[in-house]
Amino acid sequence: MVAAGNDFVVIGEKLQAGNRELALLARNMCDRKYGIGADGILLIEKSKKADAKMRIFNADGSEAEMCGNGARCSTLWTKSKIKSQKSKIIKIETKAGIIESEVSKENVKIKLTAPADIKLNIPIKVNNRTLKVNFINTGVPHVVIFVEGVDKIEVDSLGRVIRYHPEFAPKGTNVNFVEILNDDFIKVRTYERGVEAETLACGTGSSASAIITALRQQKAADKLIKVQTKSGEILKVYIEQENNKFKNVWLEGRAKLVYKGRYYV
Numbered sequence: 001m002v003a004a005g006n007d008f009v010v011i012g013e014k015l016q017a018g019n020r021e022l023a024l025l026a027r028n029m030c031d032r033k034y035g036i037g038a039d040g041i042l043l044i045e046k047s048k049k050a051d052a053k054m055r056i057f058n059a060d061g062s063e064a065e066m067c068g069n070g071a072r073c074s075t076l077w078t079k080s081k082i083k084s085q086k087s088k089i090i091k092i093e094t095k096a097g098i099i100e101s102e103v104s105k106e107n108v109k110i111k112l113t114a115p116a117d118i119k120l121n122i123p124i125k126v127n128n129r130t131l132k133v134n135f136i137n138t139g140v141p142h143v144v145i146f147v148e149g150v151d152k153i154e155v156d157s158l159g160r161v162i163r164y165h166p167e168f169a170p171k172g173t174n175v176n177f178v179e180i181l182n183d184d185f186i187k188v189r190t191y192e193r194g195v196e197a198e199t200l201a202c203g204t205g206s207s208a209s210a211i212i213t214a215l216r217q218q219k220a221a222d223k224l225i226k227v228q229t230k231s232g233e234i235l236k237v238y239i240e241q242e243n244n245k246f247k248n249v250w251l252e253g254r255a256k257l258v259y260k261g262r263y264y265v
Helices: 019-030 068-081 155-163 203-217
Strands: 006-011 040-045 052-058 089-094 097-104 107-111 116-126 129-137 141-146 174-182 185-192 197-199 223-228 234-242 245-254
Touching: 006 068, 019 040, 019 052, 040 068, 052 068, 068 089, 068 097, 068 107, 068 203, 068 245, 116 155, 116 203, 129 203, 141 203, 155 174, 155 185, 155 197, 174 203, 185 203, 203 223, 203 234, 203 245
Parallel strands: 006 040, 052 089, 141 174, 185 223
Antiparallel strands: 040 052, 089 097, 097 107, 107 245, 116 129, 129 141, 174 185, 185 197, 223 234, 234 245
C-alpha cells in the first residue's frame, strides 16, 4: 500500500513470531533489491479496544510507536475488511494510543494523538555551527528546522547528524526541513528514523511541521495548513489551537492498495 509516497507491506494477520523474527522479516521484506521494497511493514491484528491493532516495523527492523501515513493505509485496509459498520469512525490501536480515522473512497483522514513535549529554538551544535531547532512529539519524536530553499538541503547527511545528536538520545528523532511558502502552505522534506534516509513523505512529520509553523506565526486560531511532500503530493493538516496548546489534529490525504501477492519466508 502507498500513501503520499510512503510505501508499506501490509500483513493482515497475526504472525506467530517474536520481535527478533519480526525485525528480520521487516529488513528482508523492505529490501528494494532482494525483497519487496518498502519503508516499513504494517501488521494488522485484532484488537480488544479498537477495530484493529497496527504494529509498525521500519525498514531497519526497529518497531515504531506510530506512523501517520502507515495509519492511513491501515485504516483503508481495515475499512475493506469490515462488513457492516454503523459508525463512520474507524479506530486503530497503536503504541502511541488509539487513532480515530475516517475514509471517503481513497481519501483517509486520521486524528493524531495530542502533540506533546513541544520545545522551541533549542540550540544544538551541528558540523561546527549552532542551529536553532524545534522539537515536538506527534506520536513519534520530530525535529523541525525552518530553511530557505529546502530543495537544496542535503537531507540525508544533515538529517543523519541531527537524528543521532546527543540532545535527542537515546531514542533519536526524525528530522524535518521546512520552507514556508505562505501562511497556510509549507514544503517539507523529512529524514526518517528507522528508514535512515529521506522518504517521499512522512505523515507525523508533516503534522509536526504544520503545528510548529502555526506556533511560529503566533496566530491562535483553528486552521488548515497544506503540506507539500517530497513526492509532490499535498497533505492537509487540520489544527485546533488554544493559546499554545493543540488538540484535534487531523491528517488527510490519499492512500491506496497497489497490489497483493505471496511472499516466501
